[in-house]
Amino acid sequence: MSTAAPLRRSLVTPTTLVLVALVVIAFCFLLQRFLFGLGAVANINPGYPWGIWVVVDVIIGTAFGCGGFAMALLVYIFNRGQYHPLMRPALLSGLFGYTLGGFAVIFDLGRYWQAYNLLLPWHAQLNSVMFEVALCVMAYVVVLWIEFSPAFLERFGFVGIKRILERWMFVIVALGVLLPTMHQSSLGSMLLVMEYRLSPLWFTLWLPALFVISALAMGYAVVMFEATVVSKTFSLPSEHALISKMSIVVGWITVAWLVLRFGDLFARNALPLAFIGSISVFLFWVENAMFLAAALVFITPAGRASQRASFLGAVALLAGGSLYRLDAYLIGYQPLNNWSYFPSVPELMVSIGVVALEVLLYLIFIKTLPVLHGDAARR
């Protein structure tokens, strides 16, 4: 029936043990946070009320979770069925990117015990971009679990439920493309209120478009990155032929992003600001160089043909997209009263723990559920 199969490998390995240790450390610091307040663990302050728990775990983390969104768009909306073998691993990474992003929100919220107010209609605040993001992300987490559920249903033999689900899957797939389009663009819109606090190198009316396009590009990059890492780690046959074909799409999406980014800077006369010596300007160039490097790899036949170059291109795209988000939310932002911010060690350990949990769950799932392309996994 299904061509996907669980990977027959041991669950307990040195890697998984290290991951478990990192998760345990993170939970210890989280306990401290819940007992003594955010300030006891994180370096966030009046000038930087949002730190890496928001920007890395949620803003960047959900962009890393866009693999399912990007692949669903390609496979089901643009009918490129040949990429279907990449679909389930992509959904799985999306599942954890988003579920853990939502989890990270809870421990970052200062008054988490009242978080349910987001769901009470009489507290709904329709002018708030964050309200829209919160509802869309919550809905999308549910959508991702449903999209991924055939893997469970197959594993445990619930054929009847799977058949009913398949009949309605088109609704779930449509939501799985619509919701990320909405909230990934809104993560850019969330900065529109920062007109007087955000450097013109990042503040633009095109923020929603720049965020959603780069999220899409990062979604494909995650899929490429994972496929390569998984096939190398478990010495499975390479998916490079498939990835190489897909990368031309990614290349042109990246080019479109760069054209919009620089066209807008030029039109707004903001480019001269990119030639003033400062850390944020330096990072502006690093961020764009990453996008450019990825674009060059993916639009040239030689770049696409080389497995190493493609892998590095995907890494550059993920790094560039992450840095773009970090810059827009923290580095290009001018705090009042001269506050500065650098994450504390416990703060970093919590974010690292979230990533470790993500990788750990990914490994457990591919080893116990039919996720990876069957022919490869069964070997």
Add this chain to the structure above:
Amino acid sequence: MTEVDRRDFLRGAGFATAAAAVPTEASAAIARPPKQISPQAVGMLYDSTLCIGCRACVAACKEANKMPAEVPATLTGWNENTWDSAEDLSGRTLNVIKVYRNGTAEQKDHEINGFAFVKRHCLHCIDPSCVSVCPVGAMQKDAATGIVSYDPDVCIGCRYCVYGCPFGVPQFDFSSALGKIAKCEFCRHLQKDGKIPACCDVCPTGASLFGPVKELEREIERRTAAAPGTPYQFPRGKIGENRPPNAATIPTYVKGVYGEHEAGGTQVRYLAGVPFPKLGLPTVGRQSPASLSEGMQHTIYQWLIAPLVAFVGFAFLARRNLALHHDDDAPPSKEG
């Protein structure tokens, strides 16, 4: 008392060229229409030239709002929580007086070799960002008085208001496991009983003056129209109230009224003898940030038409394409 940070205003000034006072055409086109001030709006006039830096307002604020004293780490050696020395707004300080100093600091209200005081607290924007960004409506603006209030029982602690306020006003108390947002609410609990905000009530010189914004605007006109040196009866407490005024002379004001246009206008206004950026007041353009972000959001999501159309389109294509594969794990299609 903390000194206004010099790097802060340098930074602000550098930024001012970019954040133009007048919004660009594109941003004005997307922004929703600006909000208008309520005819019954109450506000405050802070005249920096009248302020003597006694900080009676800071102490009165703490008392009226039951906030604890703050002692900076450097002073804990001798100050055992008996003397509040808040340096800036924080999760435990709603109102603070800061000082500007230059050179020999000899003359009050002089930019060069002078000093000046500045009071910082919520400006009660006409179109507040904090109200616009709050996902659960914990920040509300009263339709009549225009007071921007906060409800800790609704707040989820996301701190978007702290991040989004162009004036850096709302503060989250990071030091508590059950922290909440702190911001000046114009002592609305006192106003309910017919009293005025504690800071204006105790101000000995009338530097902090409470009253309807309309009347405060007329008072500003009278002060700025009079020639420097003219004897003047500065009202104290609440404008129009029969409290004995402070008899002094009209100082030399710098041009402009801070708060008249900033971020779409505020209900707190400042007059000063030293340029506002030097007092650490952020340089903020005229367009309210809320009007731009709400304008964009409601353009994209008007009546949810665009998302619905996209959903129907996606669903149609997904249904067709899934049917082509029959099974969700069917072999690859020939296309592409």
